[in-house]
Amino acid sequence: MAEAHQAVAFQFTVTPEGIDLQLSRHALKEIYLSGIRSWKKKCNRIKNNFMTGVYPASPSSWIFVVLTVVGTMYTRVDPSMGLIAMLREHIPLRRYMSHHGQSMVSAMLFATGLWLALIFVMRQILKTLLSYHGWMFEEHGKVSSTTKVWFTLVKIFSGRKPMLYSFQNSLPRLPVPPVQDTLRRFLESVRPLMNDEDFRRTKALAKDFERNLAPRLQWYLILKSWWASNYVSDWWEEYVYLQGREPIMVNSNYYAMDFLYVTPTTSQAARAGNLVHALLLYRRRLAREQVQPSTLPGFPIPLCSAQWERMFNSTRLPGEETDRLQHQADSKHVMVYHKGRYFKVWLYQSGRLQSPSELQKQFQYILDDASIPQPGEKYLAALTAGKRIPWAKVRKSYFSSGKNKTAMDSVEKAAFFVTLDEDTPELFVDNQVKSLDQYAKSLLHGKCYDRWFDKSFTFIVFANGKVGLNAEHSWADAPIIGHLWEYALATDTFQLGYKEDGNCKGDPAPNVPLPQRLQWDIPKECQEVIMSSLKVAQTLANDVDFYAFPFTRFGKGVIKKCRTSPDAFIQIALQLANYRDKGTFCLTYESSMTRLFREGRTETVRSCTVETCNFVTALDGKKHSNEECLNLFRIAAKNHQHISRLAMSGCGIDRHLFCLYVVSKYLGVSSPFLQEVLSEPWCLSTSQTPIQQIELFDLVNHPEYISIGGGFGPVADDGYGVSYIIVGDHLINFHISCKVSSPLTDAHRFGENISQAMLDIITLFNLDGKKA
Structure with a gap:
């Protein structure tokens, strides 16, 4: 009962002499301080909303614009081309103000309008700049003049000292890819997983969908993309997560x-x-x-x-x-x-x-x-x-x-x-x-x-x-x-x-x-x-089988010496490990973010590609020379980087097909193609956990202060869930999950296959595979 007594701010007792009121000073103090804290938070929220609302400008820039406009009035120059005089004629209560006062108020109103117009223009310019993604597809280490100019403009129009939500109104909306492009990339992604007969059937279904139903569904998605902040995220949250x-x-x-x-x-x-x-x-x-x-990472792109x-x-x-x-x-x-x-x-x-x-x-x-x-x-x-x-x-x-x-x-x-x-x-x-x-x-x-x-x-x-x-x-x-x-x-x-x-x-x-x-x-x-x-x-x-282990034979430092993407390297190693584990290829999910766009979440990179499968079969078949295998690896890695960039830039496959399927359900129409696509299990689900604040840790002098990252459960009954984190230059941590009940999977066996695959690939580059 002690807590109950402490929570009472006052007590009163009715007596023959009247009402005896007893106040608790401590409780009243807590109520007062709680109210002060609440009002401080409200004021901070109002201030933050204002600062975010006018970004990339600032209150000081408003003062500068007002002083500049007012200053021109004394030089007998009218920057408003008559608008200030027009405003002066429509100021409320103008008859109670002097002529000079009317001029000052109308000048401030004009300056404020000019300031807001400049904010709108700057935001639209920044949004247009952020809609450009050609820089992502340039060869590593070679930056074109166009990209250099683009980076400079982005820095200029991004403003200084942004707050958490400062860029929200300047981010572009996620575009709806053309149906033809999505279906073409989809067919490319499933080609290594199907025999000729199954592929011809899937191709025919896709062609029929493209001709008949897709245009109608696509029209609704385009309409939503114009109206909503993001045409994917609300449906993704509702149907993938909350309705499960x-x-x-x-x-x-x-x-x-x-x-x-x-x-x-x-x-x-x-x-x-x-x-x-x-x-x-x-x-x-x-x-x-x-x-x-x-x-x-590595770019000033919000x-x-x-x-x-x-x-x-x-x-x-x-x-x-x-x-x-x-x-x-x-x-x-x-x-x-x-x-x-x-x-x-x-x-x-x-x-x-x-x-x-x-x-x-x-x-x-x-x-x-x-x-x-x-x-x-x-x-x-x-x-x-x-x-x-x-x-x-x-x-x-x-x-x-x-x-x-x-x-x-x-x-x-x-x-x-x-x-x-x-x-x-x-x-x-x-x-x-x-x-x-x-x-x-x-x-x-x-x-x-x-x-x-x-x-x-x-x-x-x-x-x-x-x-x-x-x-x-x-x-x-x-x-x-x-x-x-x-x-x-x-x-x-x-x-x-x-x-x-x-x-x-x-x-x-x-x-x-x-x-x-x-x-x-x-x-x-x-x-x-x-x-x-x-x-x-x-x-x-x-039923969950887990294997979490740090891979210490080499890390990002050695992979970079191979002049390839660490993520592409690991994803190809996962394909090699999965092929050795199961003797076949499978539909693979790699999570990629779409946060370059407003309210963006994730997109799927279909990591099992024709190029990757060609490398895996060549290396595992042992009928090709190291040079041939290395050339196939480079082709696979380059292609993986390309499809990853497509996913990040709003040209992915799966979120577009998912939304087309949602629209078909709303319209009450059935698509055999979409039903088949969305029912395929992801037998290999992968995700990289990025380190985002490397400045908080000193991995050189204190390498022991490293997190092993995190993981998740298996997605498919006969599949693997793999999470990995690249820590510094010398360590990669893996988290592997699967189901004990499946006779096809074993987390520790798959982990050993991953380690061996990493070593086999690095051997192609004639490196020692040790810490560099």
Whole structure:
């Protein structure tokens, strides 16, 4: 009851002498500080919206334009060509103003209009410049004069000191590719996967679709591209993510790992305190739009920042037909799970963000709490791990009123979810196979009831101080959560730090509010559904086979000496490894971003190409010389770079076909071609996790402070999921997943094939394959 008494700002008692009013000074102070903080955030939001709204101009440029226009009036020059005089005649209340005052006001109005017109022109010029992508297709190391001039103009019109969302209104819209081009590239991508008869049949279906149905569907897409900010992203979010009725655990959510070789402290509460504080510092920078907008690596080209908006205070809410995303403008607490109990941890103290030591004190209180879970509480989160329809029905029936609704609101409206895990994953360098595999599986699904898989992300702290993230996929893609995670790890280690005894630096205030235990009333009928969802989730989790390993024989430094793209090198190695693993080629998904466009998300690079297959069969057949194989490799790598650039520049295949299929469903028409295309399984699903803030880490002097990246579950029943991260010049980390139930896959076997494929390819270049 202590928390309840602290929450009361005043009490009154009716007595014969009158009303006895008792005010709580501490509670009133907290209310006052909370209001001040709220108003500060509103003012900051208004200021940020204004600064973003006038970018690439600034308030100082408005003053310059006004002074220039007013100054010309004293030189008897009229820059407005009579507009200032016309405005002077229509100024409201002009009869109460002097002639000089009327002239000044009309000049300022004209200057403001001129300033806004200049902003509009600058934005349109920048949008036109950013719509040009010819620079992407130039040969590496050879920059044309046209591209040099284009880069210079982009820098000039990009302005100075942009905020997170400054470029949003200047980014071009994603174009709709011509149907003929998409179908041509599609047929090229499936040619190596089909025999002659199947290819002729597919080609005939594509031709029939192009002649008959495609023009009608294409017209609707073009219309949407003119009206909507992005003709793909809203449908992609709705139909690929939110309408999925299968579990999102393993199938959709993904994870991120801690440092590979270093654990800054073994204190669970201290690591939680530092990193939660670091995450909240990022949230504060995000609210103030102080996070720098992302640019294309190596180029001053801005990328879309729209996905950052729902990073914090967001939850995926289940529905019987489709889920929806709930986003709060702010949240003053995080939800913490430990040993089957839920605790509400407050984030602010006296109007300020709590320090790491104060957060550590709250987390330690939870770790020391000996209370037992309430009936149904321990396994409650299994509802978020199971199928969506049972979860939606249970939430509506049992969590829409009373104390259950109050508790559920606390979970779903938290800034993010925190799990104080009881496990102690050890990353043994001499036994990385076993330790990293278990670590990956724990982050991906845990015990199936100790992560809230619907939250935008769950922050996991293990008993030995190791940490990780589990992220929900619908609100954003992996690079966005990766940007947050890089900042958090760097801030935790290099800025906040720890005392010699492993605790957070600084001393907590004496009046830190204690965590509040959530109260549930979960009936037996609901508990039965919870256990049913848990069984479904455990079956899914037990079927995941994982192999996470660092490849240390060589890295990006050696690959660059081969004058080829590191990504193309790894993708071709994956094709060679898959061919050796299964004895055949398969439809391959490589994720590519389309954030060069407004609200862009991803596009598919179909990495299994004719050129790559020619190289793989030549190398594995051992009937060609090294020179011949090397020439085939260069052709395959060059082609891979080309199709990757096409995907990034809005000329991909799969998102266009996907949207054509959605339109066909809206129109109630059937296309055998589209149904066949979208039903093909991706037996090899791959993704690179880029390091976006390399400046935060000193990989030369402190190579031990490296993250092994993250991974995801298998996409197809008989396929592999492969995530990789290129760390510095000497290390590539791989995360491989597949299903135990499939007789065709084995994660460790595939990992060994990848390692051997990397070595076999590098041998063609007559390099030693060691660190350079």
